[in-house]
Amino acid sequence: MNKQSFSGTGQLIRFYLKADRIRITAWILSLMALTSVTAWSLDGLYSSDAERQAMATTMENPAMTAMVGPAYGIENYHTGAMTAHQMLLFTAILVAVMAILHVSRHTRGDEEDGKMEMLGALPVGRLASLTASMSVMVMSQVILALGIAVSLAVLSIPSLPVSSSILYGAALGATGIFFGTLTAVFAQLADSARGTTGLSFLVLGAAYMIRAAGDVNNDTLSWFSPLGWPLKTQVFVDDKWMPLIPLLAGAVVLTLVAFSVMASRDIGTGLIPSRPGRNHARKSLLSPFGLTMHLQKTSIITWGVALLAIGLSYGSVIGDLETFFSSSELLSGAVDQSSGFSLTEQFISMLMSIMSMIAAVPALLFLFKLKGEEKKGRTETVYARAVSRYTLFGSYFLVALIFGTVMMLLAIFGLWSAAAATMEDPISFGSLAKAGLVYVPAIWVMIGFGALLYGFKPGLTGLAWVYLGYAFFAVYLGGLLQFPEWVNRLSPFGFIPEVPMEEINVLTLVLLVLTAGLLAALGFTTYRNRDLAG
Amino acid sequence: MTILQVKGVTKRFGNFKALSGVDFNINKGEVFGFIGPNGAGKSTTIKILLGILKPTSGSATIFGLDAWKNSVEIHKKIAYVPGDANLWPNLTGGEVIDLFLKLRGSFDPVKRDQLIKRFQLDPTKKCRTYSKGNRQKVALVSAFASDAELFILDEPTSGLDPLMEKVFQDCVAEAKQEGKSVLLSSHILSEVERLCDRVGIIRQGTIIETGSLTELRHLTRTNLIAETKKPMPALANMPGVHNLQSVDNGVSFQVDTETMDAVMKLISSAGVIRLESTPPTLEDLFMRHYETKGSDAV
Ligand SMILES: Nc1ncnc2c1ncn2[C@@H]1O[C@H](COP(=O)(O)OP(=O)(O)O)[C@@H](O)[C@H]1O
Numbered sequence: 062m063n064k065q066s067f068s069g070t071g072q073l074i075r076f077y078l079k080a081d082r083i084r085i086t087a088w089i090l091s092l093m094a095l096t097s098v099t100a101w102s103l104d105g106l107y108s109s110d111a112e113r114q115a116m117a118t119t120m121e122n123p124a125m126t127a128m129v130g131p132a133y134g135i136e137n138y139h140t141g142a143m144t145a146h147q148m149l150l151f152t153a154i155l156v157a158v159m160a161i162l163h164v165s166r167h168t169r170g171d172e173e174d175g176k177m178e179m180l181g182a183l184p185v186g187r188l189a190s191l192t193a194s195m196s197v198m199v200m201s202q203v204i205l206a207l208g209i210a211v212s213l214a215v216l217s218i219p220s221l222p223v224s225s226s227i228l229y230g231a232a233l234g235a236t237g238i239f240f241g242t243l244t245a246v247f248a249q250l251a252d253s254a255r256g257t258t259g260l261s262f263l264v265l266g267a268a269y270m271i272r273a274a275g276d277v278n279n280d281t282l283s284w285f286s287p288l289g290w291p292l293k294t295q296v297f298v299d300d301k302w303m304p305l306i307p308l309l310a311g312a313v314v315l316t317l318v319a320f321s322v323m324a325s326r327d328i329g330t331g332l333i334p335s336r337p338g339r340n341h342a343r344k345s346l347l348s349p350f351g352l353t354m355h356l357q358k359t360s361i362i363t364w365g366v367a368l369l370a371i372g373l374s375y376g377s378v379i380g381d382l383e384t385f386f387s388s389s390e391l392l393s394g395a396v397d398q399s400s401g402f403s404l405t406e407q408f409i410s411m412l413m414s415i416m417s418m419i420a421a422v423p424a425l426l427f428l429f430k431l432k433g434e435e436k437k438g439r440t441e442t443v444y445a446r447a448v449s450r451y452t453l454f455g456s457y458f459l460v461a462l463i464f465g466t467v468m469m470l471l472a473i474f475g476l477w478s479a480a481a482a483t484m485e486d487p488i489s490f491g492s493l494a495k496a497g498l499v500y501v502p503a504i505w506v507m508i509g510f511g512a513l514l515y516g517f518k519p520g521l522t523g524l525a526w527v528y529l530g531y532a533f534f535a536v537y538l539g540g541l542l543q544f545p546e547w548v549n550r551l552s553p554f555g556f557i558p559e560v561p562m563e564e565i566n567v568l569t570l571v572l573l574v575l576t577a578g579l580l581a582a583l584g585f586t587t588y589r590n591r592d593l594a595g
Numbered sequence: 596m597t598i599l600q601v602k603g604v605t606k607r608f609g610n611f612k613a614l615s616g617v618d619f620n621i622n623k624g625e626v627f628g629f630i631g632p633n634g635a636g637k638s639t640t641i642k643i644l645l646g647i648l649k650p651t652s653g654s655a656t657i658f659g660l661d662a663w664k665n666s667v668e669i670h671k672k673i674a675y676v677p678g679d680a681n682l683w684p685n686l687t688g689g690e691v692i693d694l695f696l697k698l699r700g701s702f703d704p705v706k707r708d709q710l711i712k713r714f715q716l717d718p719t720k721k722c723r724t725y726s727k728g729n730r731q732k733v734a735l736v737s738a739f740a741s742d743a744e745l746f747i748l749d750e751p752t753s754g755l756d757p758l759m760e761k762v763f764q765d766c767v768a769e770a771k772q773e774g775k776s777v778l779l780s781s782h783i784l785s786e787v788e789r790l791c792d793r794v795g796i797i798r799q800g801t802i803i804e805t806g807s808l809t810e811l812r813h814l815t816r817t818n819l820i821a822e823t824k825k826p827m828p829a830l831a832n833m834p835g836v837h838n839l840q841s842v843d844n845g846v847s848f849q850v851d852t853e854t855m856d857a858v859m860k861l862i863s864s865a866g867v868i869r870l871e872s873t874p875p876t877l878e879d880l881f882m883r884h885y886e887t888k889g890s891d892a893v
């Protein structure tokens with residue numbers, strides 16, 4: 062690594078900033094707004110000490126601990142403690158996603174598009190683009206940290222002092238920087254942008270799981286998860302800066318690793334070398350559906366394992382939950398005895414709705430793989446053979462439908478197996494499956510909506526993610542901030558009956574399936590009638 | 596018999612008019628050269644023929660069927676080679692060839708293996724490791740191993756080395772012998788000249804000439820540089836000799852094809868020391884086209 066390797070870095074930084082200014086600004090502003098609005102609403106909603114203490118009691122259970130992290134400052138659960146407890150982990154995940162997407166786009170993504178080759182021919186050093194994209198990532202995380210601090214400090218809520226708000230922002234920024242550098246390493250190992258993003262998300266998911274397991278059992282395991290560290294700051298209560306040290310030290314080490322690999326490898330290759338393959342294709346590849354399956358099988362398996370793991374980890378919590386409820390007099394009193402449903406059962410439907418939204422992510426990814434194929438000019442070569450638009454689009458749609466459903470089944474199965482292992486009086490698989498599978502029509506509506514967006518115009522697919530994000534926050538924040546019912550009803554997940562508390566309304570489910578079909582049919586028609594990019 | 600017909604095809608991308616009123620047709624058993632500089636609209640025309648783009652107006656038919664509406668039916672009988680073959684990085688060349696052949700219809704497995712040998716392709720390598728030329732070979736093998744009746748080739752030789760280009764030309768010649776038709780696009784005039792029965796020349800989205808090469812002879816002038824023992828004053832007054840200039844020790848000029856014989860006699864009688872000829876480039880041809888247009892108008 063000599064000085065020449067870095068020449069042109071400044072120019073590239075300016076180029077990336079210009080290319081990404083809207084994207085970065087949008088991310089930062091939305092995260093600032095989310096933080097500010099949540100803290101402000103929590104402060105308004107739970108205005109008396111008594112109300113906040115009641116909230117603290119409901120929050121202090123293993124299921125919540127697994128989902129949002131350990132509660133602290135429970136004795137005096139002020140707005141600061143509440144905000145950090147409810148929001149820090151989720152915001153940290155969003156910040157990590159922002160950093161992962163950014164770094165992946167400007168390292169492996171550019172390399173894949175051949176932009177790197179062009180840059181390589183210009184007078185820029187071979188490490189310049191990595192340096193530039195990392196610099197831009199760090200810059201945007203620092204701005205984000207400051208922005209978040211400001212967005213909390215301006216509320217001038219007594220329990221949100223400026224110094225703590227700065228720590229809150231810094232914890233988020235440090236998490237972003239850590240995952241950004243991690244992505245830079247994966248960009249050297251994997252040989253595609255998808256692979257890079259996939260590996261990074263996998264580690265993010267694993268970090269969440271490890272932290273959940275550690276936090277529930279209250280042991281040192283959480284110290285092995287990068288998502289555990291920002292929570293250890295106990296911001297707004299104890300304000301510890303120390304836990305940010307491992308995050309930043311980790312980021313430095315990862316940066317060094319990324320640079321040393323980048324310095325020694327060839328552009329366009331990954332570290333994993335390719336072996337000679339087969340001369341003839343297997344029969345299973347030789348159809349549009351076979352090709353679709355072949356291209357997605359790794360991603361299907363990876364997501365399958367991930368959903369199973371999510372189910373397992375939620376399931377193990379249910380067992381703990383039961384013990385917790387029986388030991389807590391206050392909460393056992395809170396159970397609506399007349400309904401005949403335990404709090405565990407009431408929690409299950411919420412877990413199912415969250416798992417179904419998680420399952421919708423791979424379902425949409427399987428469908429939108431076709432967008433990537435079109436962008437890379439590979440659909441054109443398929444359509445030049447005797448393959449109709451309906452057949453190929455239909456193959457991707459079918460894979461999304463089938464494996465979206467399979468993902469949900471795997472999550473339910475995971476939930477059931479872990480619950481069965483830890484509960485004294487296990488819930489039957491049948492009743493769990495019923496509570497979970499009612500969400501499948503909602504997943505299908507998301508797929509149908511995705512098909513419509515992509516069929517109409519590939520550039521619109523981002524709206525599907527916005528919509529899914531909305532659905533998630535409507536459920537997640539809706540309960541917390543007491544949103545009116547129609548907020549939830551704007552997403553398909555809001556129509557699903559909460560089994561076993563509610564009866565299965567067949568008509569609603571049939572209407573959802575019909576909606577999915579209608580959206581998809583529109584998508585197919587517009588896709589048949591539009592120009593393809595390649 | 597006409598098997599491919601493009602009639603008044605216009606294509607807009609937003610405000611930009613990529614094609615305006617493109618007309619040409621290809622007869623059965625014919626090799627048709629489709630030439631034009633980069634950005635002229637060759638690939639756009641071909642994508643309309645493949646049903647990937649929808650024409651803004653006009654019609655494109657192949658085997659008498661509409662290229663947009665009946666694309667699947669048509670594609671059973673055509674083979675396509677793009678100028679830049681985008682393949683799946685995780686599949687091997689062999690797998691992609693099998694896939695392409697199977698998705699189109701029937702093919703000859705023996706011919707597939709022969710072609711792989713002729714093009715010196717290693718089919719067991721993953722496509723990600725292939726150079727541009729090798730990716731091009733994958734597309735060429737899957738086209739020529741098929742029993743298609745019409746080959747649509749969009750600048751198919753980009754990235755091929757001269758040896759492989761020769762193999763490609765042989766393949767086109769063989770296809771022609773078997774009575775198949777070929778649409779071959781290129782931005783190099785000399786490449787299509789050798790292979791094509793007829794050519795269509797496109798520029799800025801408009802076909803400016805179509806015809807057999809002999810019909811277009813009036814457009815092709817050869818560039819000559821000659822160095823002779825004796826000077827050749829007669830050259831200046833010869834009809835069909837253009838842009839006469841003296842260069843170091845000799846003269847450089849352009850000759851109409853019809854005048855070539857007379858010019859050669861004159862040069863040899865002056866005693867040749869050095870004689871260089873370069874084929875007309877596309878730019879020469881355009882220049883000539885607009886010159887003739889100009890004189891027609893007068
Ligand atoms: N999808 C598109 N959107 C906008 N302009 C396009 C698109 N595809 C091609 N063009 C433009 O149309 C013109 C013709 O392109 P093309 O047919 O690819 O040329 P050729 O193949 O002859 O080099 C070019 O100016 C090109 O930039």
Ligand SMILES: [Mg+2]
Pocket residue numbers: 634637638639678749750
């Ligand atoms: Mg082209």
